[in-house]
Amino acid sequence: MSKARKLLIFGGALLAAFSMLYGLHYAVFVEHQTLDRMGGSLSSAFSHAADRRWDDSQRALITYRETKYDYVRQVDAHSHWIGLAMLMIVLGVVFDDVAFGERARWAIALAMLVGSIVFPLGVVLQTARMASLGSALAIAGSALVIVALGATAVGFMRGDAT
Amino acid sequence: MAMSTETENMGTTFAAMGARRLLVFGGIALIATGMLFGDIFAVFVLHQNGGQTGQALLAAAQAVAARDSVAVKTAFVSVGALLEDRGTKVNAHVHMIGAGYLALMLALIQPYVALSVSAKKLLARLFLAGGLLLPVGIFLIHYVGLAYSPFLVIGWASILADSAGALLIIVLVGEGWGLWNYVRNRGAGPVEPDLPKERTWERRVLLSGGTALMLMGFIYGAWYAGANLYEHENREMVILKDLLDQQGSAGDVTVSINAYGMLQAEKAVQIAAHSHIIEFGLLAVLLSFLQPFVFLSERWKRIWVRVLLAGSVILPAFVLLELRLGLLAGGIADAGGLMVVAALVGMLFGVVRHTGSVDAEAGKAR
Numbered sequence: 001m002s003k004a005r006k007l008l009i010f011g012g013a014l015l016a017a018f019s020m021l022y023g024l025h026y027a028v029f030v031e032h033q034t035l036d037r038m039g040g041s042l043s044s045a046f047s048h049a050a051d052r053r054w055d056d057s058q059r060a061l062i063t064y065r066e067t068k069y070d071y072v073r074q075v076d077a078h079s080h081w082i083g084l085a086m087l088m089i090v091l092g093v094v095f096d097d098v099a100f101g102e103r104a105r106w107a108i109a110l111a112m113l114v115g116s117i118v119f120p121l122g123v124v125l126q127t128a129r130m131a132s133l134g135s136a137l138a139i140a141g142s143a144l145v146i147v148a149l150g151a152t153a154v155g156f157m158r159g160d161a162t
Numbered sequence: 163m164a165m166s167t168e169t170e171n172m173g174t175t176f177a178a179m180g181a182r183r184l185l186v187f188g189g190i191a192l193i194a195t196g197m198l199f200g201d202i203f204a205v206f207v208l209h210q211n212g213g214q215t216g217q218a219l220l221a222a223a224q225a226v227a228a229r230d231s232v233a234v235k236t237a238f239v240s241v242g243a244l245l246e247d248r249g250t251k252v253n254a255h256v257h258m259i260g261a262g263y264l265a266l267m268l269a270l271i272q273p274y275v276a277l278s279v280s281a282k283k284l285l286a287r288l289f290l291a292g293g294l295l296l297p298v299g300i301f302l303i304h305y306v307g308l309a310y311s312p313f314l315v316i317g318w319a320s321i322l323a324d325s326a327g328a329l330l331i332i333v334l335v336g337e338g339w340g341l342w343n344y345v346r347n348r349g350a351g352p353v354e355p356d357l358p359k360e361r362t363w364e365r366r367v368l369l370s371g372g373t374a375l376m377l378m379g380f381i382y383g384a385w386y387a388g389a390n391l392y393e394h395e396n397r398e399m400v401i402l403k404d405l406l407d408q409q410g411s412a413g414d415v416t417v418s419i420n421a422y423g424m425l426q427a428e429k430a431v432q433i434a435a436h437s438h439i440i441e442f443g444l445l446a447v448l449l450s451f452l453q454p455f456v457f458l459s460e461r462w463k464r465i466w467v468r469v470l471l472a473g474s475v476i477l478p479a480f481v482l483l484e485l486r487l488g489l490l491a492g493g494i495a496d497a498g499g500l501m502v503v504a505a506l507v508g509m510l511f512g513v514v515r516h517t518g519s520v521d522a523e524a525g526k527a528r
Contacts, residue, residue: 020501027367037237039331042402043234045402045406046234046406047235050225050233050234052229061351061402064257064276064402065395065399068395069395072395083440086230086267086444090267090447093451094447094450094451097361097369128421139384142380142387143384146379146381146384148382149380153374156366156369157375
């Protein structure tokens with residue numbers, strides 16, 4: 001098995017295992033509480049408005065916005081980590097069909113692995129009061145994944161692998 | 163001579179009721195059923211559910227204007243039930259297709275799973291049972307609720323879904339153990355040869371087409387995150403503030419509710435387009451591995467490849483156009499989904515024919 005295939009298959013498997021554990025931890029310890037807070041705060045915003053308690057209503061609406069902001073990003077990070085890990089494993093099985101030299105294939109595989117780790121990590125950091133750093137990492141990571149996937153597509157379209 | 167070796171190799175690779183055959187059949191069947199369910203859901207449930215949710219939110223806003231906090235809570239209970247109805251159906255669709263993808267991936271790695279033949283078959287059967295019961299359990303959550311449940315918050319359907327999920331985890335741990343054995347050169351050793359690696363037209367087109375689809379999905383997702391994600395979040399808050407600030411003007415409330423519904427629709431179609439095009443790309447790549455087992459004429463193999471890729475582009479493209487073209491685009495998107503299902507069933511038919519041919523050869527040899 002080539003180095004590039006090993007990197008994709010074992011890197012993908014490790015990333016999948018990590019993201020499943022991350023998702024399990026989130027589902028057991030965080031998600032239900034978050035969903036309760038999200039639904040409860042929106043309902044409270046309306047109830048307080050009905051009672052004409054405008055300040056309480058406003059506060060509840062802000063809680064809803066902040067909770068939803070975190071929830072969307074946590075779920076996105078988890079699902080993107082697993083999705084990218086699956087993609088790496090599948091591409092790893094067939095990576096010898098990418099018609100580039102071994103060094104180029106290894107560079108593509110490395111870019112895919114780094115991008116797949118960094119992109120969802122940036123999304124998680126956006127929820128940890130590190131929005132600027134998180135956004136920068138998310139953009140850089142997704143760009144790496146896109147470039148690596150583009151190169152892979154070109155490699156598949158070309159003739160026989162070298 | 164070469165021909166007989168190849169047939170023998172294919173026979174070993176795809177042994178009758180072997181783990182790989184079970185996983186390939188089961189995987190394609192789960193994906194096709196999950197997609198068909200998604201199509202039915204999109205036509206008969208999705209839009210109606212969205213309309214009812216809008217009505218419930220309208221009732222909540224009217225209750226705010228009428229200073230009736232009890233009615234607000236009643237309206238939100240109704241919103242919660244509608245969201246559960248929609249969410250469980252979406253989850254059933256997603257989990258059935260996800261289990262199908264995993265089954266196909268497990269079929270690919272069978273040569274590297276160093277376990278006995280019977281253990282591999284058992285794991286494959288358990289995986290398919292879990293892959294079927296998980297979405298069924300999720301689907302039933304909304305209907306079964308807490309009826310006859312011994313627990314305060316978890317119903318029987320949730321228990322079924324969670325147990326099926328645990329079964330899938332156990333199978334994956336078992337497959338992982340087999341891979342570990344392979345890496346350490348211990349245990350039963352691989353009993354199935356690697357998949358044939360023919361560089362045919364079908365394989366190349368599915369590989370490059372699938373990767374291109376995923377690439378399009380990634381680029382679209384990046385654009386969505388940069389251009390729309392934050393704008394949608396801000397717009398939602400503005401609409402909700404407007405709703406809460408209404409002082410009884412029915413016309414304004416209706417305008418806000420319509421704006422909220424339109425925002426949810428925008429988000430839904432953009433996320434659906436992004437996720438579907440990537441999933442179809444992954445499916446095309448997975449199906450490229452199975453082409454040596456599709457026992458159809460070259461013409462029909464190419465037709466199904468083209469139908470699959472065309473449907474994979476049509477569905478997400480017309481899902482995006484739904485907000486502009488309305489039901490026409492929705493209908494075309496559903497037709498795109500059916501094209502993918504038809505191609506899957508066509509390929510499955512080819513795999514069934516292949517297994518018949520392999521079994522007949524094995525019978526003759528005996």
